[in-house]
Amino acid sequence: MPSQAADGKRKPPTAAVNLIAGGSAGMMEALVCHPLDTIKVRMQLSRRARAPGAPRRGFVRTGIEIVQKETPLALYKGLGAVLTGIVPKMAIRFTSFEWYKQLLGDPTTGTVSGRGVFLAGLAAGVTEAVAVVTPMEVIKIRLQAQSHSMADPLDVPKYRNAAHALYTVVREEGFGALYRGVSLTALRQGTNQAVNFTAYSYFKRWLIDWQPECQGTGTLPSWQTTLIGLVSGAMGPLSNAPIDTIKTRLQKAPAQPGVSAWVRITQIAADMFKQEGFHAFYKGITPRIMRVAPGQAVTFTVYEYLRDKLEKSNLAFVGGTFEE
Template sequence: MSAKSVKGEGGKKPATAAVNLIAGGGAGMMEALVCHPLDTIKVRMQLSTRARAPGTKKRGFYQTGKEIVKRETAFGLYKGLGAVLSGIVPKMAIRFTSYEWYKQALADKNGVVTSKATFFAGLGAGVTEAVAVVTPMEVVKIRMQAQYHSLSDPLDVPKYRSAPHAALTVIKEEGFGALYRGVSLTALRQGTNQAVNFTAYTEFKSILQKAQPQYDNKNLPAYQTTLIGLVSGAMGPFSNAPIDTIKTRLQKTPAEPGQSAITRIVNITNAMFKQEGPRAFYKGITPRVMRVAPGQAVTFTVYEFLKKKLEDSSLPFTGGKYEE
């Protein structure tokens, strides 16, 4: 399909919600399985306070990962994966479905979508997924990833034994609202991420389609989709790394009684700046880029592949009819 049109490949109608659900869910699941260890390392680096101790050398990406494997076995890198997998299908379904909906709403009468419209469609999709799925999923994920316990020692019983147990424990001890701690920062992060991500991906795809007339109004080869997904995916983290770091610390710990979210955000920001310096806001940027960039490469490649397969099939929920 054309990068800047709401019509499907060869003039077909846009993909149905069911197609976006299945293709997006499959893409998200593959992304999580491949990239989750990098996310765990990123979270541990963001939560690290080693820089506060005088003379203590901070751990880098490799050392952090090595320490996790040494103390908690390789399975420690997959802590919180259950929370991610349980939310990945609705997350990706909401992301791609809402993005396509916003894109169609912002398209002109000829079905053409401008770069500005693409940006706002991505922004809307990111905020939508943050409120609907991502925030509670990340609260649970971060609580589990932050646990320093050995998976090889049966006597070392963690506070949160699984994603459902973590969610229930948080609700029981802190109330249901605790699952939405940091929702404003998460929405800001997801919104900017997807705005940049979809805009860059669409622009790169459009350039490649124009340079290769044989792919005009058709999907690009998988390797090209992977490449532009990788590049576009790397852009978001650099634009909002401080937001992500503050959000991670906010979601890790319970709120103090009577303390508002804004107060906590300000306190966390001030403490980080005074005790760890401005570089602390970019803690975990290396594993985050290494997590998000290939993650988006996997997501776009698998999504485009599954979407085309579904649209070419004769399944009743795929739509796939040509416009009159």
């Protein structure tokens, strides 16, 4: 059985468990869902206004164009930057979420209210955004935005890979360029994780209470974890799509000397509305939901599975059963 506290409740996972389970879950999520993220970014960066009567350029058409013009490997542009940051990102997300939950919980019983879970998720999202996500996404977006054929050796892109993109951005624009859009990224990640963890925790608690056989372990069957991860993962993108679209355009563009981030944000938002209409703020929402929702389903399923296995193990470095 998973390690439990004296009152019978499941103990919070250790930092080592969060590192291994969270990191592995994040890697699996990235490998499975990254092509949809590339399509989402291309749609958000597209500035073409739709001509009257012309068909909408949806995610399927965008994906087909990328594959036809740049080969299927182009769907994995920026994956190196994602994989480099995914382990610390997920470790920070789950570890900080548990830490904030304990901080916000009742000091006597340890019970955390729905409001506490929401605030813990919000704080965890902001923490991961500042620590890892913003620099990772700046590099990822620069790579994904390049429309070059990976099959043509003469079509040389500006950024060859994640390491080269990192070096080039810092050399040409300074270290601060890696944190362009940090406020929007923190707002997006914060709202994402607040909604995500709140919904997931609610559904998980409800299903455990509904099934007496799950109450002793505090765990659900994997298919139920996948289902509630899918549902909770879809809620975040719907709540903050305009933030994500503006952030993507801000991080793709080079800095403008003497122009503050807030001025750039308002300029981008105004130009989008004037030139492309209100729907531009929701460009890429379909592939984003298709990216984030299955991604959260994969993340929670793999995380819960590995957490359970690690806590049942006798490995000292993950805080296994030797502690009981």
